[in-house]
Amino acid sequence: MMEKLGNPEQGVWLREMIEREIGRPVTALMPVEIGGSNALLSVIWAVHAGLPVLDADGMGRALPEVQMVSMNVAGTPATPAVAVDEHGRELVFQDMDAVWLEHASRAAVVALGGFFALVDYVLTGAQARRAAIKGSVARALRIGQVLADAPRDRIRALLDHLDGRVVITGKVSDIERQTTGGLVRGQALIDGVGADRDRLVRVEIQNENLVALEEGHVLASVPDIITLLDTQTGDVIFTDTVRYGQRVTLVALPSPDIWRTPEGLAVAGPRAFGYDFDYEPLEACLPSSASEVAL
Amino acid sequence: MTTGIPQPASARQDLRIGIDVGGTNTDAVALDTSSTPVAKAKVATTIDITSGIRRALGEVLANPRVDATRVGHIMLGTTHATNAVLQRRDLRRVAVIRIGAPASVAVRPMFGWPEDLHQHVSVGSRIVRGGVELNGSDGVPFDADEVTRFCEEIAGKAEAVAISSVFAPVSPRHELLARDIVRRELGDIPLSLSHEIASLGLLERENATIINAALGHVARKIVAAIEDALASFDLDHVVPYFTQNDGTLMSLDFTERTPVLTIGSGPANSLRGAAFLSDLSDALVIDIGGTSTDVGALVQSFPRESTFGVEVGGVATNFRMPDLVSIAIGGGTIVRRAEDGTVQLGPQSVGHDLLHCALTFGGDTPTLTDAAAVEGRARIGDRIPPDTSASLLREALSRSDHELAEAVDRVKVARGDVPLVAVGGGSVLLPDALPGVSKIVRPDDYDVANAIGAAIGTVSGQVDQIVEIGAGTGGRARVIEVARQAAIDNAVAAGAEPSAVEIVDIDEIPLTYLREPAIRLRVKAAGPLSNV
Numbered sequence: 026m027m028e029k030l031g032n033p034e035q036g037v038w039l040r041e042m043i044e045r046e047i048g049r050p051v052t053a054l055m056p057v058e059i060g061g062s063n064a065l066l067s068v069i070w071a072v073h074a075g076l077p078v079l080d081a082d083g084m085g086r087a088l089p090e091v092q093m094v095s096m097n098v099a100g101t102p103a104t105p106a107v108a109v110d111e112h113g114r115e116l117v118f119q120d121m122d123a124v125w126l127e128h129a130s131r132a133a134v135v136a137l138g139g140f141f142a143l144v145d146y147v148l149t150g151a152q153a154r155r156a157a158i159k160g161s162v163a164r165a166l167r168i169g170q171v172l173a174d175a176p177r178d179r180i181r182a183l184l185d186h187l188d189g190r191v192v193i194t195g196k197v198s199d200i201e202r203q204t205t206g207g208l209v210r211g212q213a214l215i216d217g218v219g220a221d222r223d224r225l226v227r228v229e230i231q232n233e234n235l236v237a238l239e240e241g242h243v244l245a246s247v248p249d250i251i252t253l254l255d256t257q258t259g260d261v262i263f264t265d266t267v268r269y270g271q272r273v274t275l276v277a278l279p280s281p282d283i284w285r286t287p288e289g290l291a292v293a294g295p296r297a298f299g300y301d302f303d304y305e306p307l308e309a310c311l312p313s314s315a316s317e318v319a320l
Numbered sequence: 321m322t323t324g325i326p327q328p329a330s331a332r333q334d335l336r337i338g339i340d341v342g343g344t345n346t347d348a349v350a351l352d353t354s355s356t357p358v359a360k361a362k363v364a365t366t367i368d369i370t371s372g373i374r375r376a377l378g379e380v381l382a383n384p385r386v387d388a389t390r391v392g393h394i395m396l397g398t399t400h401a402t403n404a405v406l407q408r409r410d411l412r413r414v415a416v417i418r419i420g421a422p423a424s425v426a427v428r429p430m431f432g433w434p435e436d437l438h439q440h441v442s443v444g445s446r447i448v449r450g451g452v453e454l455n456g457s458d459g460v461p462f463d464a465d466e467v468t469r470f471c472e473e474i475a476g477k478a479e480a481v482a483i484s485s486v487f488a489p490v491s492p493r494h495e496l497l498a499r500d501i502v503r504r505e506l507g508d509i510p511l512s513l514s515h516e517i518a519s520l521g522l523l524e525r526e527n528a529t530i531i532n533a534a535l536g537h538v539a540r541k542i543v544a545a546i547e548d549a550l551a552s553f554d555l556d557h558v559v560p561y562f563t564q565n566d567g568t569l570m571s572l573d574f575t576e577r578t579p580v581l582t583i584g585s586g587p588a589n590s591l592r593g594a595a596f597l598s599d600l601s602d603a604l605v606i607d608i609g610g611t612s613t614d615v616g617a618l619v620q621s622f623p624r625e626s627t628f629g630v631e632v633g634g635v636a637t638n639f640r641m642p643d644l645v646s647i648a649i650g651g652g653t654i655v656r657r658a659e660d661g662t663v664q665l666g667p668q669s670v671g672h673d674l675l676h677c678a679l680t681f682g683g684d685t686p687t688l689t690d691a692a693a694v695e696g697r698a699r700i701g702d703r704i705p706p707d708t709s710a711s712l713l714r715e716a717l718s719r720s721d722h723e724l725a726e727a728v729d730r731v732k733v734a735r736g737d738v739p740l741v742a743v744g745g746g747s748v749l750l751p752d753a754l755p756g757v758s759k760i761v762r763p764d765d766y767d768v769a770n771a772i773g774a775a776i777g778t779v780s781g782q783v784d785q786i787v788e789i790g791a792g793t794g795g796r797a798r799v800i801e802v803a804r805q806a807a808i809d810n811a812v813a814a815g816a817e818p819s820a821v822e823i824v825d826i827d828e829i830p831l832t833y834l835r836e837p838a839i840r841l842r843v844k845a846a847g848p849l850s851n852v
Contacts, residue, residue, distance in 0.1 A: 031426040
């Protein structure tokens with residue numbers, strides 16, 4: 026994305042390809058992931074393909090892998106899936122389950138130079154009602170509105186709106202990242218400042234922030250949403266732009282309900298990411314006002 | 321030549337003059353071979369900038385310890401380019417070519433520019449097919465015909481052309497092909513190529529390249545200004561340099577090609593001067609001027625660079641800039657009590673009218689300098705501010721202490737206490753201790769640290785590329801070694817003394833979604849001028 030800004034024609038091509046595969050007209054495009062650039066790209070492609078955007082998504086947050094979607098939890102098939110790069114080079118994926126599609130598409134995106142547009146989990150209206158996380162687009166727009174309207178403390182406004190908690194307010198004192206298998210893994214250390222002085226929180230990263238730990242205790246974990254915000258501006262700091270010295274507020278937001286079910290946790294809970302502990306909702310890990318922790 | 325043996329010119333040309341233009345003052349300093357200041361001057365920055373530079377230079381040359389014939393080099397850090405962009409003055413009209421269809425057409429060139437700047441600068445843009453892939457291979461063939469057609473459309477309208485291609489930092493091949501076509505079609509119209517200006521990140525690099533093209537006229541003017549100044553002081557033998565925003569030097573030739581790199585050179589000069597004066601290579605630096613304060617960090621004697629884009633005149637760019645926290649607090653900052661009883665600091669400043677306006681100089685405007693005087697931090701002026709202002713000044717200074725401490729802390733990168741070097745005319749404001757700071761160093765000549773930073777400028781070479789580190793390339797260590805040598809070669813090509821070039825910074829960032837493990841590698845080498 027640094028150099029390749031994308032080609033809006035990809036939206037048109039995606040529509041033509043998937044209609045050819047399923048032999049029926051497409052009526053709407055749904056973002057698979059409301060977090061990150063996938064949400065915006067869906068809107069761009071829908072505009073160019075002449076399709077409405079469905080007010081729903083498959084994650085209700087950001088997650089790193091193809092199988093980590095609510096459609097998979099609901100048992101809808103991942104394929105047929107189609108992908109197209111900015112030159113119009115096309116790929117069709119058939120008869121794969123979600124994990125296979127994850128492996129095959131990640132290998133393919135690498136082969137095509139790092140960027141393509143993918144449509145998977147073709148849904149009927151009835152399936153979408155059952156398998157998708159409804160209202161995601163409207164929720165994202167409301168968050169934007171809350172942030173735009175917040176007179177000064179944008180972080181407080183965001184937490185009030187989403188029932189989120191502050192994990193720690195501090196400064197990034199160490200950041201370590203490696204790339205393996207097309208994913209960024211690493212960790213960030215956050216040194217408390219102000220009321221959180223003398224606290225040290227570690228955030229473990231795999232494209233997204235997975236777990237926040239303090240002295241071996243889990244303060245928050247997937248599928249709850251762990252986000253680093255710039256303490257001054259309230260802007261999100263993405264995992265690949267975290268750097269030493271940033272003044273940050275680490276916040277945790279409650280996960281969409283589907284991920285808190287046993288089926289959801291099997292796909293996107295701590296154990297799905299290789300951790301050896303069970304998920305505790307953040308409401309149990311963190312008291313409602315995080316400033317009390319510090320006092 | 322009475323001895324009959326001509327002395328080598330360099331043997332007697334053992335003085336250097338550094339000049340730095342700040343928002344409030346223009347400072348100049350002359351250094352001898354041991355880099356000891358032998359003369360300094362501080363004059364008000366003038367609106368036209370150039371006459372302030374001439375006055376500062378004139379004052380230094382008037383010092384009996386400065387023999388004009390012994391001056392070998394002059395180094396100038398100037399805000400001409402910054403001001404031209406901020407004030408939308410003297411800007412060239414630029415035609416923009418992006419080589420990036422179909423991969424990079426989703427956002428048009430100059431999207432998001434302030435409307436007035438866009439209108440001043442743009443005479444149209446075209447996205448043509450081409451650009452390379454990450455590994456340097458052709459993504460799609462370069463569309464030479466479309467560039468030719470665009471040249472026909474802009475002929476007579478464009479005063480400069482900015483060319484950017486996808487992954488140009490990996491391979492500038494398509495930019496060079498486009499350059500040749502523009503040369504053929506439009507003659508010697510000024511050209512800016514993105515790979516010479518900035519690094520990865522197409523939109524920001526393209527923006528920086530367009531601004532660079534727009535500054536062509538300003539570049540001519542600053543080069544002419546320094547040449548005129550040298551001629552009028554009989555300094556035709558002096559070799560002039562401009563300082564760049566990484567604290568290193570560039571020749572007049574290079575300045576004409578890349579004037580955008582002078583933007584931000586002032587803070588870089590302060591940081592370099594502070595390193596030199598304090599003899600510290602790793603420290604925080606606070607430069608408190610008349611109107612504002614910059615806090616930065618030294619890493620191996622060079623300014624730590626921002627890893628994020630910086631905005632120039634409202635436009636997102638990505639060329640290297642010192643990583644700074646800037647706040648509107650300076651010696652001339654006006655303090656007052658708001659209607660709700662709270663104390664307000666600035667952001668207005670009396671600037672260089674401090675000597676007329678401040679209470680301690682008999683004026684009627686309470687400033688932070690007055691607050692420092694009342695608290696005994698500065699011995700300045702000859703009047704004692706009236707008692708009625710005492711509580712206002714005390715509260716203002718405590719607010720200022722808090723904000724300065726906060727700015728210093730935001731720049732720190734690691735736990736533990738670190739030394740802080742205080743420079744700039746307003747540094748008397750700073751208290752004697754700050755949290756997280758091991759010691760505050762206040763060097764002599766702190767008030768002209770920026771001009772000293774310009775005078776001690778070195779030349780650098782940089783490499784910024786994406787490299788694969790898989791088995792086929794010999795692995796990470798081999799790749800880094802190749803990049804180190806390339807950076808050293810670039811520094812020597814820019815005029816550095818080969819025996820004294822050192823690697824001053826290596827930065828690597830792992831990348832995602834790639835076939836082979838790859839890193840973005842930035843290596844910087846620097847050394848003193850080879851002919852000093």
